Amino acid sequence: MDKNISFTLKVWRQRGPKAKGEFKEYPMKDISGGTSFLEMLDILNEELVGKGEEPIVFDHDCREGICGMCSLYVNGHPHGPEGGVTTCQLFMRKFKDGETITVEPWRSAGFPVIRDLMVDRTAYDTIMQAGGYVSVNTGAPQDANATPISKEIADEAMDSASCIGCGACVAACKNGSAMLFVSAKVSQLAILPQGQVERVRRAKAMVAKMDELGFGNCTNTRACEAECPKNITISNIARLNREFISAKCKD
Secondary structure: OOOEEEEEEEEEEOOOOOOOOEEEEEEEEEEEOOOEHHHHHHHHHHHHHHOOOOOOOOOOOOOOOOOOOOOOEEOOEEOOOOOOOOHHHOEHHHOOOOOEEEEEOOOOOOOOEEEOOEEOOHHHHHHHHHHOOOOOOOOOOOOOOOOOOOHHHHHHHHHHHOOOOOOHHHHHOOOOEOHHHHHHHHHHHHOOHHHOOOHHHHHHHHHHHHHHOOOEOOOOOOHHHHHOOOOOOOHHHHHHHHHHHHHHHHO
16 A cells, blocks of 8 residues: 655746746645656645645646656656656655655757746657658558568567657757657658658758757767657667768768
């Protein structure tokens, strides 16, 4: 049975993109260890609303580790100190009674703060629009087995496609690089036959858009890989580099 814990929550509060932010502390009493991190924030917000205070703004949606919306920096780690999970899958049993838990938004030029813990991640959508798609012909859909793909390739593509676009890689990187995200999206299409039509231009277009939007360069510290909740590997970055160089050579 999960024990109840009490702790101090140190939360970043910022009223808008250009407003000056600051940390504020909130004491939390007798929270069950079986409470998820987002449920704990819900409890705090109910208390704040009851006192007539502004609730803490944070992003969330599915709460099942699929959508990537729960982009919180907890105790110095994107999505918290537990590996391989999103913030919504993080439970209070992972924290100690009496400790101070620090919660911040993603820190990146590419993800400006909207308010409190919520950041604007439309930059990822813009990168995807630059090249993260395949040609689609209208009409009846093809049969599933119309284009044979080996299990090895299919598994590798699915591993890359498991990226949920949460931005943890950017938050973890000292350079604010989005290379792990971009490389995963390029990889999942580059190794499938359906992705060959746009292959030559895809890597160039997505890397150019990433640079344009203010993300930093990759220096292979592997912090992105270590903090990714879906365990995306930097082997994808190596593939992206090969795709980019190959496309440039064809120019």
